[in-house]
Amino acid sequence: MKSLLDLFLLILSFALTASAQFQFFEQMFSHGQQQQQPQNTGSDSAWYRQTYDNAYCDKYLCPGTLSCVHFPHHCPCAFSEVEDKVELGEGIAICASRGGWKAGEAARKIELARKGLL
Template sequence: MLLQSLLSALMLLILPASAQFQFFEQMFNQGGQQQQRPQNAGSDSAWYQQRYEDAHCDKYLCPHTLSCVHFPHHCPCAFPEVEDKVEFGDGSMACVSKGGYKAGEAARKVELARKGLL
């Protein structure tokens, strides 16, 4: 009886921790096998096309981020940590890899390229 009480008390201490760390899920999931995500995405565009068709937007749907904005040049970059957004005078925009060490370096290079100087 004392052993059963100790085991019950021990289980009350272990169960909250197991929920936090998903210990039991990993241990007992399908006989000890872990579920893994596929390593590579499919090469067809069906997944993206489905998300694009399911997106609800009454304005402009940004093709790269599926954000709903008022105008195409308001679209955000998908990876702002490594991309700079460059807006063009015609209302369009592009996201380009950040270049150089100074802020705005990518935009400067795009402008030089547009002028044929780069």
């Protein structure tokens, strides 16, 4: 009876050892396949400068969106779903946050501010 128990314990220890080894190798080799956490973008502008330098545009390359347009004031807003583009005149345009205002309200407020009324 004692030898049967010893044999059972021996087989159980081999099984546990083999299982642990397979788990180790599974983790070791599947580590590269696991989804890695994204890393924060660097605080320097090297990525942007490289992307800007590699962008092809035979007209005007918008610095904020890297869009290729005919004139600087034709540049789109980077976040057009929450920004309104307001032309200030003489080919100058800015993008202003809508901030929950109704349509055209950002342009009206900017115009009031330009006149010193706001």
